[in-house]
Amino acid sequence: MGQLDNKVAIVTGAGQGIGKACAEALAAEGAIVVVSDINGDAAAAVSSSLGSGSSFVADASSEADVEALVKHAVDTHGKLDIAVANAGIAHAAPLVAQSLADFRKVTAINLDGVFLVTRFAGPAIAEGGGGTIVNISSITAQAALPLTGSYAAAKAAVVSLTQTAAIELRDAGVRVNAVCPGFIDTQLVQDRKADFEALGLPMPFDDLIAAKQGRYGTAEEVGKLVVFLAGPRSTFSSGTAYVLDGGARASVL
């Protein structure tokens, strides 16, 4: 018996990384998961490994796609209980050296994408009697990291959206929370190590990570927190951004 038996969940950006781990963690607790990604092959592969649910190709920044994703979940699985707005990208560049188009590419997915999940999944979840939304933010929502200005701004905005949605949807029985992971051992982070090191760090990037947060977190650890917030054990949690960072934010050094 799982914590999420018979619950229907959608996860955006679930073809890899944290999204994939969230889909797996939700399914491990009994949820029927709609694995959504812009990469249809990746989504289908994750979905088939789960053995239940379905996959759906969606561009998280597309209003029509996210609306269709929510409709697919309800039409195919009868209802929607849980939505995890995870899809995200990063564009590593100093603020003063990037185009507006590049800036907007990031905010279109990382911010608009979360709004769209709230916009369409919120009413669908309320319709079924209530449930939960979990938005994947980041510790960059709370403190800056050079080269990630657009990413961090979007992630900070996600916390704000989480707060407003939590209050607006409370009476409808929809709880909305955010998760703020530190550095997780994902491709998104590994791909940018060289960029950070080129800034002139006092030590290699991995050593700095070890000093700040002990070690890299794992996508599975994010999945466990998402399950807690999505499920029946966090019924008084809403509107909060939960930090998961091995202690990185605990010290100013």
Next chain:
Amino acid sequence: MAELEGKRALITGAATGLGRAIAELFVERGASVYLTDINEEGVAETAKELGAAGSSRCDVASASDQEAQFAAAQEAFDGGLNLVVNNAGIEIASILVEQSEEDFDRMMDINIKGVWLGMKYATPHLIANGGGTIVNMSSVAGVGGAPLLGSYCASKAAVIQLTRVAAFELRAHNIRINAVCPAFIDTAMVDRLVAPVEALTGLPFEDLTAMKQGRRGTPAEVAEMTAFLASDDASWTTGSHYVLDNALTAGLL
């Protein structure tokens, strides 16, 4: 499901309220518990009802009591203490500038020094046992102000800071430390606030809390959050304070 199987927990302030609810859930999830409280008879009764490994009187502001409670718990468990909940705390409602020095000092002794001593005297045992987890009881009053609770707010903010620093310093010893920040929970402590807050603000307390946080939380909900942070599911969470307030602090009004 016995997710806290193998955990041996000492819980302070466990005779009634949140501490008792935490003890109940820990036992339900498979943990062994040792309970302490300043109310020796009350905690003995609770310990008997829950099938605890033992109980004793502890004034958390007393270093010798703190040292003794951990020694007693280790003896009752036959070693292996690996989980501590520093829950004991008091509130004394008063206009801040009208509070007596004696009351202010008592608040700081129990709510701040009590948590510090709990971490100080637990740590050698946890290290000897290969690591462990500490959960400190803070409050939303630790992240925001509240009339009549000035010294309480200060003490609960201090708990967050102690949590951060100890978590960072003890991470290498495999000790995780987090704080829980509940909003207004259905406890005798909150009941005692109703009349003085209404007298001061002229606002109906229950209507005000209903507007801000929907309803009062339950001790069981605080226990669930505590159990999550205590469990291996939270293996990368340390130095954080987890707010539990149904969107109270998310809102401006």
